[in-house]
Amino acid sequence: MEIYLPIAEQSINIFVxxxxxxxxxxxxxxxxxxxxxxxxxxxxxxGIPPAVAVxxxxxxxxxxxxxxxxxxxxxxxxxLRMGLILLAGGMVGSSAGVSLFTWLKRIGQIDFTIxxxxxxxxxxxxxLMLVESSRTWFRRxxxxxxxxxxxxxxxxxxxxxxxxxxxxxxxxxxxxxxxGLGFVIGMLSAILxxxxxxVLVPAMIYLLGMPTSxxxxxxxxxxxxxxxxxxFLQAATNRTxxxxxxxxxxxxxxVGAPIGARLAARLPGVALRGLMGLLVLAVxxxxxxxxxxxxxxxxxxxxxxxxx
Amino acid sequence: xxxxxxxxxAWLCALAAEAMAQVPTEPPVAPRGAPTGGLLPAPPLAGQGxxxxxxxxxxxxxxxTLIMDLSSAGVSITSAFQGESLLVFGMFDPPGEIVVxxxxxxxxxxxxxxERVLGLWLTTGRxxxxxxxSYYYLAASQPLQRLLAGRAGGEILSLEDRLSIIRxxxxxxxxxxxxxxxxxxxVKRQEGLYPANIGQVTIQGGRLFRADLPFPSRLPEGxxxxxxxLLREGRIAATVSRPLAVAKVGFNAELASWSRQxxxxxxxxxxxMALLVGWFGGAVMRRL
Numbered sequence: 001m002e003i004y005l006p007i008a009e010q011s012i013n014i015f016v017x018x019x020x021x022x023x024x025x026x027x028x029x030x031x032x033x034x035x036x037x038x039x040x041x042x043x044x045x046x047g048i049p050p051a052v053a054v055x056x057x058x059x060x061x062x063x064x065x066x067x068x069x070x071x072x073x074x075x076x077x078x079x080l081r082m083g084l085i086l087l088a089g090g091m092v093g094s095s096a097g098v099s100l101f102t103w104l105k106r107i108g109q110i111d112f113t114i115x116x117x118x119x120x121x122x123x124x125x126x127x128l129m130l131v132e133s134s135r136t137w138f139r140r141x142x143x144x145x146x147x148x149x150x151x152x153x154x155x156x157x158x159x160x161x162x163x164x165x166x167x168x169x170x171x172x173x174x175x176x177x178x179x180g181l182g183f184v185i186g187m188l189s190a191i192l193x194x195x196x197x198x199v200l201v202p203a204m205i206y207l208l209g210m211p212t213s214x215x216x217x218x219x220x221x222x223x224x225x226x227x228x229x230x231x232f233l234q235a236a237t238n239r240t241x242x243x244x245x246x247x248x249x250x251x252x253x254x255v256g257a258p259i260g261a262r263l264a265a266r267l268p269g270v271a272l273r274g275l276m277g278l279l280v281l282a283v284x285x286x287x288x289x290x291x292x293x294x295x296x297x298x299x300x301x302x303x304x305x306x307x308x
Numbered sequence: 309x310x311x312x313x314x315x316x317x318a319w320l321c322a323l324a325a326e327a328m329a330q331v332p333t334e335p336p337v338a339p340r341g342a343p344t345g346g347l348l349p350a351p352p353l354a355g356q357g358x359x360x361x362x363x364x365x366x367x368x369x370x371x372x373t374l375i376m377d378l379s380s381a382g383v384s385i386t387s388a389f390q391g392e393s394l395l396v397f398g399m400f401d402p403p404g405e406i407v408v409x410x411x412x413x414x415x416x417x418x419x420x421x422x423e424r425v426l427g428l429w430l431t432t433g434r435x436x437x438x439x440x441x442s443y444y445y446l447a448a449s450q451p452l453q454r455l456l457a458g459r460a461g462g463e464i465l466s467l468e469d470r471l472s473i474i475r476x477x478x479x480x481x482x483x484x485x486x487x488x489x490x491x492x493x494x495v496k497r498q499e500g501l502y503p504a505n506i507g508q509v510t511i512q513g514g515r516l517f518r519a520d521l522p523f524p525s526r527l528p529e530g531x532x533x534x535x536x537x538l539l540r541e542g543r544i545a546a547t548v549s550r551p552l553a554v555a556k557v558g559f560n561a562e563l564a565s566w567s568r569q570x571x572x573x574x575x576x577x578x579x580x581m582a583l584l585v586g587w588f589g590g591a592v593m594r595r596l
Contacts, residue, residue, distance in 0.1 A: 004389040004525070006560040007567055011390050011525045059578050063586025070590055108420045108431045116428075228579045235575025239567050243578045244387075250582060254589030258596070291428045297498070299491030302418030302434070304442065304528060 007242035008052045014248060016046060021060065021252020028064050028253065029260020030267075031276055033197030033219075036061055038283055039249065040193045041118060045286075050111050051303075052242050054101070054193030055234035059246035061195040061227035064253055065220045072217030079168035079214045083221035085175055086200075089182025090189070090226040097190025098233040104191075105238070108302060115287050117192060122284035125198055129277030133270050169210045169218075177208060182222060190230050195223035198280070372401035374546035376536045382553035383523055387560055391500070391525040394552075396447075397518040400538050404545060405449045406509045406517045407464050407537045410552075412443030412501070413530030416477070419488045419495075435488035436477035442528040444470055447507030447519040455539055463544060464537055467493070467502055500524030529554050 002011040020042055024035025036057050043053035072078055104110040164175045181203055185196035200219045204210045210218070235241040264272060376398035383392055396408055417440040423432040444467050448455055456464055465473075471489055496502040501524060509519040521534070535549040556564050567574045 002388065002390050002525075004385060004387050004560060006556060006563040009526060009528075011388075059582050062579060062582035063589070066583050066586040067590025070587060071594075108418065108434050112428075112430055231579050231582070232572065232575040235567065235578060236572040239571050241567070241575060241578050243563065243574075243581055246578065246582065247585065250585050250589070254585065254593055257590070258593045293429075294424075295422060295429055297491070297494050298422045298429075299488075299495050300420050300422070300431075301492070301495050302420060305416040306413065306528075306530065 003244065003248070005048075005052075005242050005245050007056075007240065008048050008245060010047070012046060012048070017245065017248040018252040020046075021249035022256035023252075024060070024249065025064065025253030025256025026260040026263075027276075028068065029257040029262075030264040030272060031198075031260075033195070033201055035253075036064075036194035037118070037122065037192070037198050037280070040114075041283055041287055043245075044111075044114075048245070049240075050114050051101075051105055051238060051240045052245070054114065054191070055231070055238065055240035056242045056245040057193035057249070058189065058227050058230040058234060059241050059243065060249040060253065061189075061193075062224060062231060063246075063250040064257070065195060065224040065227065067254065067257065069217065069220040069224055072220060075217070077214050077217030078221050079166055079210070079218045080221070081164075082166050082169055082171075082178055082208075082210070082214075083218045085164075085178045086182035086185075086218070086222040087225050089179040089184075090186035090222050091229055093183035093186025094190045094226050094229045095186075095233060096183075097187040098230060098237060100187075101191050101234075102237055105303075111300075112291075114192060115291050117188075119284050119288045119291065121188070121199065122280050122287070125202070126277045126280035126284060128202065129273050129280065133273040133277060137270050137274070166210075168214055169208075171209060173208065181207065182226075185222070186226050186229075189223075189226050190233070193230075195227055197223055372404070372538060372540075372546050374398065374400045374536060374538045374548045376534070376548045376550065378534060378550070378552060382555065383527065385527065385529070385554070385556040385560060386558060389525060389560075391527070392523045394521040394523065395518060396521055396534060396536070397516070398536060398548070399516055400546070402514045404538045404540045405455055406511065406519075407449070407452070407455060407539060408447040408507070408509055408519050408521075409464060409535045409537070410443065410445040410521055410532060411441045411470075411535075412528060412532050412554075413441070414439040415442055415528070416440070417492060419492045421488065421491060433484075433488075435480065435485070437489075437492065438475045438477055440474050440492065441470065442530060443501045443523075443532065445503050445507065445521060447509045447521070449509040449511050449517065452506050455542070499526050501526070501528075523554070527554055529556060 001014045003014045003017075004011045020039050024039040027033065027035035027038060039060070040053050040057045043057065044050050048056075069078070101110065104113050162175045163172055165172050181200070185200050188194060188196045188199060197219050200222070201215055204215045204219060205212060231241055376396060379395035379397070383394065398406075400406065417437050419435050419437065420431045421433040421435075422429045424430075425432065446452065446464075446466065452466060456466065471493065474489070476485055493502055497504055500522070503522055507519050507521070509517050511517050517536075532552040532554055533549055534552050535547060537544050538546040555561065563574075566577075
């Protein structure tokens with residue numbers, strides 16, 4: 001059954017959108033990160049203009065993260081102090097990102113930028129996940145009773161000034177670190193229409209050294225408000241948020257997320273992370289071939305303007 | 309809280325109902341400043357009360373009759389819109405041949421060209437054209453070349469002729485303009501907005517004509533013009549035209565105009581929708 005999207009100005013199969021939302025929700029439930037990094041490229045492959053896909057996806061991320069935050073908040077898994085500092089960076093980053101998006105759209109480079117950023121980021125994340133999970137896998141097989149390491153390792157970045165105590169995360173680190181991280185994630189969120197959980201979560205674990213128990217809740221806290229900011233700015237400046245598109249993705253996601261969570265409880269974590277790494281690499285490869293392949297037509301049209 | 313939920317549910321139902329409806333339930337809303345005469349419900353038979361065009365009636369100077377009407381007063385873009393085919397029909401004083409030209413409202417189009425740079429396909433050139441018709445379709449009762457060989461060729465324009473007069477926003481060398489103009493046609497053709505084939509106008513009984521107008525799903529809104537020409541020996545003996553409103557209706561129209569007129573408020577609405585559905589949807593699904 002086809003449905004006409006009022007802002008994208010085209011009709012698309014309703015079940016394709018529901019399935020896409022469902023797949024994104026499944027990932028969200030399984031890995032605790034939104035599936036935006038998968039859904040946005042697929043929406044673009046389906047013919048939705050990239051500008052509309054990105055902005056509407058940001059709208060979907062709100063629903064995804066509020067639903068997850070609901071549970072995490074009740075369990076006390078949100079480090080509010082850390083979340084607020086991440087959010088401060090995220091607000092500035094996403095506002096700057098939307099301005100950059102608008103400018104890139106005007107000069108006709110937005111599609112290319114979106115694709116290149118996705119390829120670079122997804123390849124890096126996918127490889128990291130794959131390497132990490134295979135290393136854990138082999139280590140565990142060799143020595144199942146491996147001694148626990150330090151709480152976290154110290155890098156150069158931990159020598160930055162403005163140190164703050166984060167009691168819930170058991171950390172004493174510079175506030176500049178989460179602030180900068182929030183900024184980068186906000187930027188990604190605005191340009192790529194993702195929550196950014198798939199970058200934020202590993203960065204919080206490996207870079208900030210946060211305990212995994214509070215990572216999901218805290219990242220969802222930041223993502224919720226940043227996605228709301230992106231949705232608002234995209235709607236106000238670019239007029240590219242399609243609520244019908246977003247609603248269908250959300251409905252799919254609402255059904256997919258609990259299924260993903262139940263699956264994750266049954267499958268081993270290491271295998272799951274390896275699987276995720278492979279999936280991320282596959283999306284990156286598909287985007288890369290798209291950039292390398294000779295297009296059917298070298299021409300495309302920008303947004304049509306009707307003069308009053 | 310309950311009230312909010314109810315509003316959300318009502319909205320979902322409205323959306324679903326509209327998606328189910330295959331037939332537009334209400335006539336399209338005429339955009340402001342549109343000539344309303346042509347938008348009245350079409351009479352079942354041509355020839356009675358058809359839009360008053362001076363050349364549509366046989367007048368004192370003995371111009372031949374040419375009357376035209378459309379199977380629908382406008383194109384309504386509903387939630388179930390997947391493109392539409394409209395019938396244009398009419399009557400004329402024989403002899404002669406009929407050409408129908410449909411043109412969408414003019415707008416500014418940016419054509420972008422990609423090139424391979426270091427192995428990657430990158431946008432390297434762009435060209436802006438003004439007054440580009442959003443849609444252009446021709447139908448004729450005879451091969452067009454033959455009909456336009458005479459003096460009518462100056463007024464009835466083939467797509468190529470029509471596009472040769474669009475203005476570039478900035479001056480550029482002619483070969484470059486020709487290349488981007490070609491690109492414009494290529495993309496528009498793919499979207500079904502510049503149909504490649506000249507349509508067939510069928511003439512029955514020597515004085516009734518009809519033709520199908522194909523409109524694709526990605527149809528820009530606006531006031532289109534439908535013109536019919538009666539050609540005799542290569543000259544235009546009579547012409548008649550009427551506007552055709554292409555507009556989103558119902559829920560779609562409301563959302564689109566809301567987004568256009570008050571983007572910030574629309575954005576807040578979108579956020580509220582996502583929060584509501586995410587919150588309650590998540591809560592409901594966890595219970596199951």
